[in-house]
Amino acid sequence: MPDPELPRLEDYQRIVFFTGAGMSAESGIPTYRGEGGLWGQYDYRDYACQSAFDRDPAKVWVWHDERREMVGACEPNAAHRLMAAIGREKPLSLVVTQNIDGLHQRAGSERVIELHGSLWRQRCESCGARQENHELPLEPKRCACGAWWRPDLVWFEDMLDQRTIEEAVRVIEDCDCLVSVGTSASVYPAAEMPFIAMRAGATTVEINPEETPLSALFEHRLRGPATEILPLLWGA
Numbered sequence: 001m002p003d004p005e006l007p008r009l010e011d012y013q014r015i016v017f018f019t020g021a022g023m024s025a026e027s028g029i030p031t032y033r034g035e036g037g038l039w040g041q042y043d044y045r046d047y048a049c050q051s052a053f054d055r056d057p058a059k060v061w062v063w064h065d066e067r068r069e070m071v072g073a074c075e076p077n078a079a080h081r082l083m084a085a086i087g088r089e090k091p092l093s094l095v096v097t098q099n100i101d102g103l104h105q106r107a108g109s110e111r112v113i114e115l116h117g118s119l120w121r122q123r124c125e126s127c128g129a130r131q132e133n134h135e136l137p138l139e140p141k142r143c144a145c146g147a148w149w150r151p152d153l154v155w156f157e158d159m160l161d162q163r164t165i166e167e168a169v170r171v172i173e174d175c176d177c178l179v180s181v182g183t184s185a186s187v188y189p190a191a192e193m194p195f196i197a198m199r200a201g202a203t204t205v206e207i208n209p210e211e212t213p214l215s216a217l218f219e220h221r222l223r224g225p226a227t228e229i230l231p232l233l234w235g236a
């Protein structure tokens with residue numbers, strides 16, 4: 001007997017899945033915070049900010065190539081695949097993600113807004129060139145103009161891309177249901193997104209094994225891992 005308290009995603013047309021690192025935890029990619037989190041092992045000031053890149057681009061690339069290697073060996077999990085399937089059934093639905101791993105796209109999601117960039121794209125800050133390159137390790141490391149390729153990521157102290165933010169805000173203002181999955185809601189402006197859905201009167205759902213600073217504001221707070229909880233909201 002389905003739990004009458006649980007929202008049924010079939011009842012919505014414009015669903016936004018707002019995802020964070022917890023979405024990929026069951027694919028084997030460590031989250032950033034909490035036990036075994038990346039920022040507990042590495043100081044972002046050495047590897048994931050502009051000043052580190054300006055200081056020593058080769059060192060920053062060694063670290064990012066290791067991340068690309070690890071992420072490249074991981075597969076989308078059942079929750080990624082279910083979101084893609086729901087996206088096919090509900091074409092006005094999409095994913096707004098903080099993740100840089102590309103697993104939503106590999107699972108088949110076609111409409112994905114990447115707030116924090118992608119491990120698989122690079123940009124040249126000298127000539128403005130951009131590319132997508134999945135080679136492991138990335139070769140060549142330099143753009144044709146001679147400058148180092150920079151990972152096309154939003155690092156700490158970086159501003160988000162204005163057009164990307166505006167597009168995310170636009171689709172969330174228009175959504176009828178926002179499902180937040182696997183984020184600690186601790187990094188802004190990304191963590192602002194659920195507020196936008198709440199102000200727009202959308203149904204809001206949080207899926208996370210743990211409480212977050214925003215939990216009390218969600219209509220539905222579902223405690224558990226993404227691959228166990230998301231299927232309860234679809235086809236039950």
Ligand code: APR
Nearest residue numbers: 020021022025031032033098182183184187208210225226
């Ligand atoms: N299913 C759902 N949620 C999970 C799971 C799981 N299997 N495993 C862990 N979580 C939850 C954790 O409880 C935690 O609340 O995922 C969250 C991960 O939080 P963070 O590691 O802080 O990741 P995120 O919120 O995506 O970080 C935001 O911070 O470091 C920057 O740019 C980086 O995009 C990142 C941003």
